[in-house]
Amino acid sequence: MYQVMKTKRLYAFALVIALLVSLLPITKANAAYNLAWSDEFNGTSIDQNNWSFEIGNGSGGWGNNELEYYTNRPENARVESGNLVIEARKENYGGMGYTSARLKSQGKKSFKYGRIEARIKMPKGQGLWPAFWTLGSDIGTVGWPKSGEIDIMEHVNNENNTHGYIHWDVNGHAQYGGASHAVDVTQYHVYSVEWTSSAIKWFIDGVQFKEANIANNVNSTEEFHKDHFLLLNMAVGGNWPGSPDGATAFPAKMYVDYVRVYQDGATPPPASGIVNGGTYKLINVNSGKALDVASAGTAPGTNVQIWSDNGSGAQKWTLYQNADGSYKLINVNSAHALDVAGSGTGDGTNVQVWNDLGNGAQKWNLIKNADGSYKLINVNNGKALDVSGSGTADGVNVQIWTDNGSGAQKWSLVKV
Template sequence: MQSRPEVQRDIAAPNPGLKMIDVMKKFTWAIGPAMLLLLACSKKADVGDDLPPYQPPVQQVKTYSFDAAPAWSDEFNTDGAPDANKWTYDVGGTGWGNHELEYYTNTTNNANISGGILTITARKESMGGMNYTSSRLVSKTPADLLYGRIEIRAKLPAGRGTWPAIWMLPNDYAYGNWPNSGEIDIMEHVGFDPANVHFSIHDQVNFAGNSKTSTLKIPTYQTDFHTYRADWTPDSIKGYYDDQLVFTYNNPNTGWQMWPFDKSFHILLNLAIGGDWGGSQGVDDTIFPCAMQVDYVRYYKMVTTVK
């Protein structure tokens, strides 16, 4: 019976170690949230000190120019038929979608080179059910002729019913049949409206009577050679006659319907007779033979500079 009070005394006696633990717990509960906040703020400050100052993203600016030397050209320095490595022909008398009146041939009777000049001649003669013959040359330019400078030096025919053209069509019609896949008319002239030379583009929205067109009066169109040029980039198509800017069409960035000009194109040279536009005031049969003459055709590749 004497041992029990001793046990009671042991239990009731204060324990210095337990008291210290209790004090530390209370202290931790008191300062814990503040300490955690202090540590978090200190960590944030450390991370922020290591980051470089904010720099806004750099906007790249692209500018376009053209090579000094042509990537493809024909100077027409070899007499006879056009170079078969550089040109082929559209042949036939189907009206070509414009109710034209000529039959296009692939002979030197209608396309011939002499003295450094290509001459495309329209004649009053019957062939394939048509009353006139002429020629329509199609370039074998590089398949990647996408953007660039296209320059042609030419002398145009005179006379009511003539419709010479220097123009471009797509290789693959990726957006569908004309006009969806685009057309670039570097030069068009109709004989009933002498001296007014036209630069135009066509697409799904801009075609026929709604096409984008500019006109420049060139009084010596039939007596002198003049330079007809297109500068074609992802941003715009610009037309120059004798280095004078006459036409600008900017990419509206609204889709292919108004900018199908992001595919490869080729060059055409032809002299049509009659047609919906060229023949709208008839044909003067006293003008034949008549001809469009071409001194050269040159294609310069586009160069992109990023700043």
């Protein structure tokens, strides 16, 4: 994506590229990774702790003769209905004929190795060029292509496939990559790479379509053994796709449901703002009441409810991070874990305390909302910790329910 025109044929580095082509069979993605970081785009605005914006025309089209002016306006980038929306518009702005957005995690989030994926759907149209990619974090000092670049997903024009590439320096620019198998890009798909010390593999929906060998810095691939940051953007025009034509529909929208990074055996960072091993009370945003063990009970199976905040041990929970990045919540009074009854998965299944078993029914992903509150998503069933019927009275049951972003599913974590 960065300062290069790609084609569907090999360049002068044919011998280098031939050495990079793997003879391994097509494989499924590795399921052993642990979630290290994600942005689920479930708030009301773009999380500035994760992303910043590139602004402008890149001094003449970002090295690719692109035609857009990138902005940070909500017209071009926003969070909407659980998606990051990047919208390209046909309008005169900043001396260019189109606007769009380009987000990057530079200086905020960077990674070396793991599975990097995003669930995306895109528009088709002559001159459109959406992308999900990485750059080496040292680009500011070494420049491109010495920084290295991994193009996880690029799509141009009306093609029925995407592309995956790497770019690096071998006394000049080298690249390897190519087209995926057929895919309807206008529907959601998970685009990913699995990046290890020996190889980079490209996948769509878990099915591999390309692989590059980087073991032992073969062919000067040391660029791929250091931290990279993430980028999401939609270019308009440029050397590769060419210019839009009269059939290109604007505005054109790229939807990103989530971005996730998994790492093999890694210790995930704590959830934003959470102290591992810290004790908290959880105050429901809708009712203003605390997550409470009924009657300060200590027996397994005691119901969990909301109750007026009284500072008792029945309303204090110690949060311990699991190896997969989720948390268990241990009640201070009973020493039992916050648990979904019977490991249930249906809407309305009751929440209780139970002996600490370490199973999925007792694991909760803590996801920070834009207002600073958290939603707690149960690992076993993917549903949210919820106050039944959005109730506000003392004694209303707590349950699991499909994640809907309501106040009944938002909890302020107050450290005690």
